[in-house]
Amino acid sequence: MLADQIAGLIRSRLLDPVEILFGDAADLPARADDLARQLAATIEGEDEQAAVYAIARLVGALYPSDGPFDPPIDWWRTPLGRATARRMGHPAARAVSYSVAGAMLGVTKQGVFDLVQRGKLTKDADGGVTTESVKARLNS
Structure with a gap:
């Protein structure tokens, strides 16, 4: 695949x-x-x-691109997107929005919110979710 x-x-x-x-x-x-x-x-x-x-x-x-890699949300649901999330989180971002984190994890934005509330994902100071915590969640 x-x-x-x-x-x-x-x-x-x-x-x-x-x-x-x-x-x-x-x-x-x-x-x-x-x-x-x-x-x-x-x-x-x-x-x-x-x-x-x-x-x-x-x-x-x-x-x-001349700018940082910023794929559409659906890209994270592809085999390459899933492998990228599991291996390196996001190649160009330290933190991502709840929507992107949800796509990376295969859950809804609300699911990400719940995971942050339960301490399973780390909220970034700017309001998103750290890609390191998404990667760790995928690999646990």
């Missing part, structure tokens, strides 16, 4: 534009599939540092 999403993102965000610019790129889809399987295995593997590095490579290559 994760490898399929990564392969689809590589094709649509990277390979399709290259093919438009340069023409036939027949061997690239197979190479992208191989890379996607390798990256997924690394992300789902035991080596935390290698997983975080693989996610950072993917996010940097697939979502280039």
